[in-house]
Amino acid sequence: MRLQIGYVPLCDAAPVILAQELGYAREEGLDLDLSAEPSWATLRDRLALGHLDGAHMLAPLALASALGLSGPPSDLAIGLPLSLNGNAITLSNALSAAVAGEDGFGADWRGVARAFARVATARRQAGKPVTLGIVHPFSCHTYQVRLFAQAGGLDPAALRTVVVPPQHGVEALSRGLVDGFCAGAPWNEVAMAAGVGRVVALGAEIAPDAPEKVFAVSGRIGEAGVPLVRAVARAGLWCADPDHRDELVHRLGRRAHRDRELGLVARAFEGKGVDGTGRALGHLHLGEAAQARAPERLDWLLREMRAAGQIDADPAQEAAARALYRPFA
Amino acid sequence: MNPAPERAAMTESSLTVAVIDPSQARAAILEEGLRAAGIGRIVVLPDTADLQERVSALKPDVVVIHLESPSRDILEQMSGVSRHAGRPVAMFVDRSDTTMMEAAVDAGISAYVVDGLRPERIKSIIDIAILRFNAFARLQRELSEARGELADRKLIERAKGILMNLKGLSEDEAYRQLRRKAMNEKRKIADIARAIVTTADLLG
Numbered sequence: 095m096r097l098q099i100g101y102v103p104l105c106d107a108a109p110v111i112l113a114q115e116l117g118y119a120r121e122e123g124l125d126l127d128l129s130a131e132p133s134w135a136t137l138r139d140r141l142a143l144g145h146l147d148g149a150h151m152l153a154p155l156a157l158a159s160a161l162g163l164s165g166p167p168s169d170l171a172i173g174l175p176l177s178l179n180g181n182a183i184t185l186s187n188a189l190s191a192a193v194a195g196e197d198g199f200g201a202d203w204r205g206v207a208r209a210f211a212r213v214a215t216a217r218r219q220a221g222k223p224v225t226l227g228i229v230h231p232f233s234c235h236t237y238q239v240r241l242f243a244q245a246g247g248l249d250p251a252a253l254r255t256v257v258v259p260p261q262h263g264v265e266a267l268s269r270g271l272v273d274g275f276c277a278g279a280p281w282n283e284v285a286m287a288a289g290v291g292r293v294v295a296l297g298a299e300i301a302p303d304a305p306e307k308v309f310a311v312s313g314r315i316g317e318a319g320v321p322l323v324r325a326v327a328r329a330g331l332w333c334a335d336p337d338h339r340d341e342l343v344h345r346l347g348r349r350a351h352r353d354r355e356l357g358l359v360a361r362a363f364e365g366k367g368v369d370g371t372g373r374a375l376g377h378l379h380l381g382e383a384a385q386a387r388a389p390e391r392l393d394w395l396l397r398e399m400r401a402a403g404q405i406d407a408d409p410a411q412e413a414a415a416r417a418l419y420r421p422f423a
Numbered sequence: 424m425n426p427a428p429e430r431a432a433m434t435e436s437s438l439t440v441a442v443i444d445p446s447q448a449r450a451a452i453l454e455e456g457l458r459a460a461g462i463g464r465i466v467v468l469p470d471t472a473d474l475q476e477r478v479s480a481l482k483p484d485v486v487v488i489h490l491e492s493p494s495r496d497i498l499e500q501m502s503g504v505s506r507h508a509g510r511p512v513a514m515f516v517d518r519s520d521t522t523m524m525e526a527a528v529d530a531g532i533s534a535y536v537v538d539g540l541r542p543e544r545i546k547s548i549i550d551i552a553i554l555r556f557n558a559f560a561r562l563q564r565e566l567s568e569a570r571g572e573l574a575d576r577k578l579i580e581r582a583k584g585i586l587m588n589l590k591g592l593s594e595d596e597a598y599r600q601l602r603r604k605a606m607n608e609k610r611k612i613a614d615i616a617r618a619i620v621t622t623a624d625l626l627g
Contacts, residue, residue, distance in 0.1 A: 133495040135533065140490075143528050164499075166524055230496045257500040259493040262472040271473055 095124050095318055100131045100140060101150035103349070104260075105279040105362045105378060106177035106307045108342060109330035110150045111349050118328045122321035128349075133259065134230040135165065141312055142168030148311045148322055150176060154395055154404075155232040156310040160418050161411060163404065164232055169313030171421045173323040174385055176307040176330060180362070180378030181235055181297030182282040183242060185274035186267050189213065189224065190292040203299040204245055210294070211246030218252050227258030227266060227275030234304045235276040237398035238297045242276075245300065264288045278306070279362030279378055287358060298377035301398075305384075305391040311422075323422050327385055334381025339363055392419050436463035440548060441483035443468050445491050449559045453487065456555040457548065470494050475501065485545060486535045487552050490528065498535045523549065530556040575613035582616035585623045 099114075101107035113119050114126040129146070131137035138159050140146045143166055151159075156172055158164035185193060193199075193209045200206070214224040228235040240250040258266045260281040266272045267290040274291065275281075285291040297304060309326050311319040333342055343363065347356040362378055396412055399405045440462050444450035450467045457465045468477050474494045478486065478501065488495055523546070527533070530553045536545050579601065586597040601619075605612045 132491050132493045135495040135499050136490045139528055139533065143525055145528070166521070166528075228500070231500050255500070256475050257497045258472070259496055261493060265472040269472065271476065 097124055097126055097147040097315065097318070097322065098129065098145065099126045099148045100129050100137045100146040102134060102137060103130050104150075104307075105346065105359055106180055106380065107150040108333045108346050109176055109326050109380060110148075110309060111329075112333055112342070112345065113325040113329035115345055115349075116329055116332060118325040118332075119322070122325045124318070124322055124325060130349075134233075138165045138168075141170055141310060142166040144312065144314050146312065147315045148173065148309060148319075148326075151308055151310045152230055152233045153305045153308045154234065154236075154399055155230060156308050157395060157399070157415055157418065158232040158404070159310075161405070161414060170310045171313060171319070171418050172308045173311035173319055173422055174309040174327055174330070174420065175305050175388070175391065176309050176326075176380065176384060178303045178306055178379040178384045179296070179298035180278045180306055181238055181276055181304075182293045183226075183239065183274060183276045183295045183297075183300075184263075184267070184282045184285050184291040185210075185294050186270070186272075186291050187289075189273045190294055193294060199294065203295045206294050207242050207246030207248075209246070211243065211248035214243070214246075214248055214252060223252060223254045224274075225254040225256060225272045227263065227272040227277070228255050229260060229277060230257060232399075232404065234297065234301070234306050234398075235278075236402055238300045238304070239276050240398075240402060241300050242295055264290050267291045280358040283358040283361050296377060301394070303379070303383075303391070305388075305395060306378075320422050330381045330385055332381075334379070334383070387420055389416070389419070392416065435461045435544070435547075438462050438485065438544070438548075439464040439466065439481065439483045441466050441468050441478060441481055441486045442488075443470055443474065443486065443492055443494060444489040445470050446489070446559075449489065449556065452559050453552055453555045456551045460547065460551055462548070484537045484540055485548055487548065488533050488535070489556075490531045490533055495533060498533075502535050526553050530560070532556060575611075575616075578613055578616045578620060582619040585619055 099110060101110050111128060114128055119126045131140065134152060134155055137146070137149050137151065138155055141149045141151070142159060153172070153175070155164060156170060159168045160170050192213045193206065195209060217224050226239050228239060236255070239253065239255060243250045243253055256272065258272055258275050260277050263275055263277060263281050264285050267275070267285055276297070282293050286293060309323065311322060315322070332338055339360070343356060343360045347359055392415065396405070396415060400407055405411060440457055442450050442453050442465060444453070454465045454467055466481055466483070468474060468481070470492050475497050478498070486498060488498060527549055532549065532552045534545065534549060534552070582601060583594060583597040586592055586600060587594060592600070601612050601615055605615045608615070
């Protein structure tokens with residue numbers, strides 16, 4: 095059976111790509127046509143309308159699509175959680191210098207959040223609110239930016255958030271279109287390598303083990319979802335094995351990032367400390383830790399979606415969300 | 424006394440439509456189509472990092488953006504998912520009209536509109552975009568087919584020449600041999616020709 099599978103070129107798309115490349119899909123009698131999608135919105139629409147049978151997707155966006163809150167009506171289910179963490183907040187050189195002050199960054203991200211809140215409050219009073227980029231409204235990035243602000247005592251409404259497609263991140267920072275952004279691997283690494291910004295906090299610190307990406311499966315393919323999810327889950331376990339890292343980086347580089355970013359992709363998986371605070375960048379978890387059935391992560395998502403004003407406190411909607419989560423498990 | 428058509432024309436001419444498309448040629452074709460339909464102001468915006476600022480400054484009534492554009496997610500944010508914040512732009516998805524939505528997505532279109540714009544006014548813009556984008560895709564397909572045919576013909580000419588030189592055949596006989604080989608192997612003549620040319624290149 096031939097299936098169309100979409101992904102956005104990011105490190106955490108690895109299990110979806112590798113399910114085909116390692117032959118796991120074929121062992122399940124499936125042939126996957128992989129397509130790199132230009133935006134989350136387009137991926138969501140193509141999945142909802144049946145152009146795609148499955149996709150690597152922002153966890154909140156998958157919920158929003160299935161609940162009818164974003165894009166065309168869809169009948170997707172969350173076949174498998176793919177990844178935890180991996181995001182980071184990068185600030186422009188100017189803003190990170192202002193936040194660091196004379197004492198520099200401490201070892202505790204909460205101290206950074208408090209310093210950030212002070213700078214952001216002053217900027218707002220001066221009529222120039224701090225603008226931070228996110229990747230899509232329905233994303234953990236949205237919630238992590240909100241939680242980062244709140245941890246420093248800042249009302250998230252005091253920030254201006256705009257969407258910055260990751261490939262525009264370096265340009266948006268260097269031209270001052272944004273003062274920073276929250277993005278996944280390897281885009282924070284890319285901005286730092288370009289010398290336009292500095293990582294100041296990790297998603298994994300702000301909200302440990304936030305459910306980042308999921309593998310969403312269209313209801314149109316029915317029972318074929320079972321072997322499809324099995325193949326992707328097996329690839330996820332392969333990806334999480336440190337012995338496979340070189341091959342993983344190589345294959346991912348070829349598929350998703352072109353070779354110029356290979357070193358940066360590798361760094362995202364290694365979780366090396368590169369932000370000058372001694373805190374590790376990375377913490378992207380694939381495989382068993384991410385794929386475990388963990389309903390509390392779904393609860394976290396629903397809570398943050400509510401806090402951001404994206405959904406109401408509606409027991410029926412929450413029950414619907416729960417029914418979408420891992421139906422094949 | 425029948426002022427309705429005139430009034431309709433006046434309202435169309437008061438609309439501002441922004442077009443965002445990674446393909447400049449396709450954007451130009453849509454721009455021309457919308458102009459012909461009497462849309463007052465059509466602005467093609469470059470697909471760059473400052474798109475948000477440009478859209479905010481332009482305040483368009485409708486944004487037509489190609490599905491291939493990475494900037495779509497920017498419009499998602501501007502259209503406002505938070506129902507508690509009264510944002511000016513709402514995403515166009517008339518959920519009742521899935522046929523039109525599918526036709527739009529098939530053609531590569533997504534659109535965002537100012538809240539409160541009447542659905543029929545959006546529909547005419549989407550219809551034009553579907554027609555134009557499909558025509559563009561057809562042209563591109565024909566062009567690439569024509570290029571392919573031309574390349575095939577050149578290949579067959581070269582293969583014929585090789586056979587004529589090597590085996591002392593006439594042009595007609597060389598072509599007949601190519602065709603027979605293709606029929607026997609259930610392959611295209613161009614494939615056989617390519618094999619001959621490649622072999623000749625290697626051995627020559």
